[in-house]
Amino acid sequence: MNGKFLKPYDPKENEEAIYASWEKSGYFNPDNLPARHKKPFTVIMPPPNANGSLHTGHAVFVTIEDLIIRYKRMRGYKTLWLPGADHAGFETQVVYEKQLEKEGRTRFGMDPMKLRDEILAFTLANKSFMENQLRQLGASCDWSREKFTLDREIIDIVYQTFKKMNDDGLVYRSQKSINWCTKHQTSLSELETISEERIDPLYYMKYGPFVLATVRPETKFGDTAIAVNPKDKRYKNWIGKVIEFEGLIGPVKLKVIGDDYVDQEFGTGVVKITPAHDPNDFLVAQRHNLPVVEVIDQYGKLNDRCGKYAGMKVEEARKQVAIDLEKKGMLEKVEQNYKHAVKKCYKCERILEPRILPQWFVKMKPLTEPAIKYIKNGKIVFYPEHYKKIMLHWLNNIEDWNVSRQIVWGIPIPAWYKGNKIHIGEEAPDDGWKKETDTFDTWFSSGQWPFATLGYPNHSDYKKFYPTQVMETAGEIIFFWVARMIMLGLYRTGKLPFNVVYLHGIVTARDSKKMSKSRGNIISPIVLTDKYGTDALRMGLIIGNTPGTTTALYEEKIKAYKHFANKIWNVARFVLENTNGMGSKKGTLDKKDTKLKKELMALLKEVTDDMENFRFYLAGEKLYHYLWHTFADKILEESKSIFQGNDDKAKMSRRKVLYEMLLLQLKALHPFVPFVTEAIWSLLPEKKNLLMIEEWPIK
């Protein structure tokens, strides 16, 4: 027996070399797999954001996807797990801005090209760092096919999609009310906002003959009309008339319009229309051809249209306006406990300002319709299944997608302007065109990831590996990413990009709270692998992780699975010691041992069933339990007395069965704990292939 077994299993000593041997074998690449691997099986890796180190969320998806891929590889599929990295536009720019702040610098005023180059260098450094961490977690992905969202061939495909959408009338550039972050100086899509309930004062202001209610008196300088409901008997005679009164900074003249948007029951039934700073008012303004007067600038300060209030921040101006209205007797009353919702930036949690800016939008209805049809017909299976409902609900209530961001870090929107003319393309058609400076929402490119990474439409990989089989990711990004991949995949290729969506549970800290820097409860997966070994971490992330729920991760749990890895090691040691290096030589099993083996095979059948049905947490637990509490505690214990006895036939049979059962369990456990099983495999007396490409015990 190999002397290595005399020590406990040491992950540190083994893991790096084992990973290197896998990588060197070339079997991560489906093209190099032996001939029995015929049918393609593809998983596209959710590309981690290349702006920091891996967190537990990454560790979960790596573990589960690697588990799926290793299992399918052993079952004889031509498995491709395609890794990638995301430039993660806004996310990365925010991270980099924080770094700049620490250095006492700011992105504003910087040469955009220089800023872009700096972030690129930052991203590429993080990218290679992150790739090594993926290796450390045991990811058996095909590095030769790795893609980055800013690779030229990816950008080309993204541009083709944009062009096609333009030709099909699915994109448009238009002035609309958008969500503007005054810190980050960019617009955001609906998904990048969080809405928060707030209690604020509701101010009842006198407007000439009317009294009207508002939470934002400071926007009054941008009013361009007064609106009432046309059915409202109190006011309908006013419609079409112009009211005049003395405001805070001079005389005010406003037209009264009638619009169904106004709710007679709310407040006084009279609304001031401020198109520049309220999305609903903007819609009203469009219906009535009202002018749009901006009074709040991009930094959230009142501009020079606001007289003495110019330069004040919104909150400050609100208070001051209220005080001055009071003084002038124009404030009828204030309701203090008005409950309403405000939208905030999901990154800095500042209140977003609605602003009217020209932006690029994607029309969603034509994209959602086919997606809804496929999902309704069950062409995509969701784990857990209730996400089907959630997805349909979202798709049915979607708004057009703002894809332009006013940041440098991203794929530039390929557009040019000359007067009223717009040209789509990377190059200007001739002289005198002005280039678009906005970049795409990062999800516009990652939403095309499955077919873009495979080289749609002509690459042989696309033909062989698309559609992919499973999309495994976090439930949190189902709308950001999964929904868009479905829509854009259908749009470009006419096929669903995958037919299974598996959404793993979010990993929380022990107290079931989300891990976050501010809570200080972050556990680094890399620290855990260093301490307890990757196999232990993987088991800890698989067992107890049911799709769609949260899973608490804590150190004792991982420690327990380190013991399990060591248990496997010692079980193997015992078996090899007592079988005298016999390997799988011929011989016959007696009745009792035949039965033992049969029982194991029955369990492996169950495990296979669980794997096929995405019940990884059950499969892992069953294998764990069998090895420890049946194989080790019962069978090995009983074998001790057989080996000490005089029945040579029984000894021969037992040797053979233990060895065979060990091999079976190593195979079945490999996808879960690849390192320790491969380490043991390499120490077997017979010369063998890598365990990684052995056949799964059940057909």
Add this chain to the structure above:
RNA sequence: GCGCGCGUAGCUCAGCUGGUUAGAGUGCGUCGUUGACAUCGACGAGGUCCCCUGUUCGAAUCAGGGCGCGCGCACCA
């Protein structure tokens, strides 16, 4: 306001289509092991399966209601 999920041993969680004394890991107690196991083994204590009503021969599991927690969506100024 609408929607989704969760509530099972001290802690973290399983329990798939309802079926014998409700499970695992961890923690706790007792005893034993140091020639597979920087340990491990055996045994044990510990649960009104949130509450109520119902369906059923039978419910932690299904239906209705309630309480508690978490999350998503939502333009009423």
